[in-house]
Amino acid sequence: MATKTADKAEDKAEGTEEEGGSRGILKKVLILVGVLVVVAGAAWFFVLKPSPPKKIEPGEIVTLDSTQVNLAGGHYLRLGLALQLTTDAVADDVDGSKALDAAIDMFSGRKMANLSQPARRDELKEKLADKLKESYEGEVMDVYFTEFVTQ
Template identity: 65%
Template sequence: MATKTAEKAETTESTESDESVGRLKGILKKAGIGVAVLAVIAGAAWWFVLKPAPPPEPGEILKLDAIQINLAEGHYLRLGLGLQMTSTAHELDGSKALDAAIDLFSGRELEYLQQNVRRAELKEKLMHRLEESYHGDVMEVYFTEFVTQ
C-alpha cells in the first residue's frame, strides 16, 4: 500500500511539473508574441511618423547687393551674399541676412578673415543664423563678393 501511495505522489508531482512547464511555455509564447507586436508597431511608427523628411528642393537664389563692413584697425570688408532658397520659399527679405552678416563680421581682424579655414567657419556660423532667422527657407549661403582692404 505504501508503494501505491508513493507511486500516486510521484505521478501527482510529475503531472504538476508538466502543468508548470506547460504554463511557462504558454507565458513565454504570449510574451514573444507581445514583443513581436510591439516591434511591428514601433517599426510602423518610425516609418510613418518619425522617418526623416527628404531634403528640400532648391529654389531660386536671392542675390543681395554687396555691403561694406568695418573691420578692426581701420580695415573693411566688401561682402556680397547669395541666399539659396528652398522651392517652397517665396519673396524673402534679405535684411535679416545682411544684419546677421554685419553682426558676425564687424570688428574682425583682417588676418583672421584672410585664412580660408576661418572664413569657412564664419560662413557656417552665418548659415546657422540664417536657418534660425528664415525658419528653414534658406538652404545655403554663398559669398558672391569677399574683398578686404
C-alpha cells in the same frame, strides 16, 4: 505495506501532473511573451520608426543689396550676399535683414589681414551659412558672396 506503496505511487502520479501543469503554463507564458515581442517590433516598424530625413532641394537664389561693414584699423568691407533658398521657401517671403544683420555681426571689427586669407574667409562663410540656416529655420540652405571688397 501495500497502502504505503499505493500512496507513494499516487504521490508520484500527482507530482507528474503538477509538473506537467506548470510546464504547460510556462509554455503558454513563453508563447505569449514571444507574440508580444513580435507585435511590439511590428508596431515600432510601422508606426514609431522615424522616417528618413527629407532631402533638401535647392530653390531660388535671392540676391541682397551690398552693405559696408567697418573693420578694425579704419578699414571697411563691402559685402554682397545671395541666399540659396530651399524649394519649401518662397522668395517673396524671405526677409534679407536677418542675413545682413548676421553678416554685419560676424564681420564687424575683424582685421583686414584675416579676411584676405581664402581659408579664413571660407571658414567664416560656412559659419555664416550655419547661422542663417538656424535663423531662417530651414528656408535657407547656403549663402554666397556676390561682392567681397576690403579697403
